[in-house]
Amino acid sequence: MTRVSVLGGSSPFTVALVDAIEASEALSHQLHKWEIVLQGRHVQNLDAVAHYARHRLGGFGTSVKSTTDLDAALTDAEIVIVQTRFGGLEARASDELFASELGCIADETLGPCGLLSAFRQMRPVDDLAIRVKTICPGAFVVNMINPLSLTTAMMLRRGVTAVGICELPHATLQAFAGALRIDPSELYWSYEGLNHRGFIPVARTRDGEDLLQRVVRSAPDAATQMYRDDVLRLGAIPTKYFAVFDGRSSHGKGRAVALMSLRDAIARDLIANPTQCPAQIANRDMPWYAQAVVPLVAARVGAQRYDATINVAVDGPLVHERRARVFGDRIDILDPAPADGPFRDWLAAFEHHERLCLAALDDPTPYTIGAALEADQITPCDNVRNAAARIFRTWRNAANNGQPCETGNVQ
Structure with a gap:
């Protein structure tokens, strides 16, 4: 059983x-x-x-x-x-309101x-x-x-x-393959990144055709123009959340x-x-x-x-x-094929931010939290101090109250 x-x-x-x-x-x-x-x-x-x-x-x-x-x-x-x-979801609503008041995207x-x-x-x-x-x-x-x-x-x-x-990395591949009218299951592809902040730098057909280069070299249409722009700027296909970082996405509430x-x-x-x-x-x-x-x-x-x-x-x-x-019990991590491009600078920035978030969680202070916020490229610089103070108070209040482990609602 x-x-x-x-x-x-x-x-x-x-x-x-x-x-x-x-x-x-x-x-x-x-x-x-x-x-x-x-x-x-x-x-x-x-x-x-x-x-x-x-x-x-x-x-x-x-x-x-x-x-x-x-x-x-x-x-x-x-x-x-x-x-x-x-x-x-009530706590999520409060978190989203907090981000909206800062003029930031409200995403958990x-x-x-x-x-x-x-x-x-x-x-x-x-x-x-x-x-x-x-x-x-x-x-x-x-x-x-x-x-x-x-x-x-x-x-x-x-x-x-x-x-x-x-599911987002595979959904990103599916959308890209769909724009090219190709079955995604027929593709060799690689992915590098952190959750919601990643890139597909390699996508090839079984006979070895580089599909990223196809969209660059072919006459663009409505379905492939966005991918062509991304490949030219980044050397990779980003997930949809990248638009938040390069200013193409509005700050939803x-x-x-x-x-x-x-x-x-x-x-x-x-x-x-x-x-x-x-x-x-x-x-x-x-x-x-x-x-x-x-x-x-x-x-x-x-x-x-x-x-x-x-x-x-x-x-x-x-x-x-x-x-x-x-x-079964076996998990094999598939090492990505070597690929270079401007997307690697973004990956380095995302990894730096993640390390600062982990450091803040390990040692919560207004300073460590502020450092993480400054590195996320989303929080406006003039709001970092106030945002860090608010997050620190939230943590301190929960710690002082001995917050129990209890199950809330699903996503």
């Missing part, structure tokens, strides 16, 4: 995870051996999600249990999917919003990692907590076998408030009829389940090979996003 525990399983958005498991052809012959444990703190939502999961997966012979007890969920777990949001993975979120998550993530290491030390942890690279680093420091997972409304609407529909997929689930695209989480879990149990990207510490404490091949 394979015991898979989903932390943050009371979120109504977990319906999308259940659907992705049901739709996985690779897992269809193994689900009768699975025991899925959904853990969360909202009892009514948890019961509804569990009822839905039993309805969808019961035909495969899958056992579905639910509990509000974190330790019970971790007991005997072989795979732990961590989609917990400490503080819930980047800039001051991301760093404030990291400080908010620091203590409970550390507590969770200790409990995983104590209760199920051999478990494979699939981390989804944002900011992903920082929270994954926190878990790894406690000796947990954890990887962070995000975030989406937590809208997600709270959608979450509550989905919950109402699910509670009213837990055997029916809530129609409003379609209003949130959640490709990470079908494109990243479920394929990785399927690879871990030996149902298929996973050849995409994971967040992992390869050398030192810094968590990079790297292409990897996963099958």
Whole structure:
């Protein structure tokens, strides 16, 4: 019996995870051996999600249990999917408002919003990692907590076998291949970077054609002009978040408030009829389940090979996003083909910023936090001091209050 525990399983958005498991052809012959444990703190939502999961997966012979007890969920777990949001979407909304007031993009993975979120998550993530290491030390942890690279680093420091997972690198490749009308599965490609801040410097066809050079040399059209500009400037294809750093993206105010409304609407529909997929689930695209989480879990149990990207510490404490091949207990990091270009200067800047964030988390002071904010290229210089003071107060208040480890909502 394979015991898979989903932390943050009371979120109504977990319906999308259940659907992705049901739709996985690779897992269809193994689900009768699975025991899925959904853990969360909202009892009514948890019961509804569990009822839905039993309805969808019961035909495969899958056992579905639910509990509000974190330790019970971790007991005997072989795979732990961590989609917990400490503080819930309400905390995310507060973080987004903070970033908006600074005139910055309100994104929970980047800039001051991301760093404030990291400080908010620091203590409970550390507590969770200790409990995983104590209760199920051999478990494979699939981390989804944002900011992903920082929270994954926190878990790894406690000796947990954890990887962070995000579908964005492969989605970036898919979009590029789609613009060229090429099947992405036919391509050889490399990826280098940190979560949401990475680049594809190599993309070739099986016969060796360099597709980055194709878009440079060919007459551009509406579908390829953006990629041509990126290759000329960077020597690589960046993820969509790069627009934040080079000034092409407007400073959005975030989406937590809208997600709270959608979450509550989905919950109402699910509670009213837990055997029916809530129609409003379609209003949130959640490709990470079908494109990243479920394929990785399927690879871990030996149902298929996973050849995409994971967040992992390869050398030192810094968590990079790297292409990897996963099958069973084996994880092979695929070293990228050598590639040069201006994108390497950006990579160096992103890595420098990440190190400063880790240093601030290790030794929180207004100075260390300010240094991290100055290096992120998002926070306006004249707002760094105020932003650092606000983040420091948030950390200090949480530390003084002895903030407990409790599960909130999923992304």
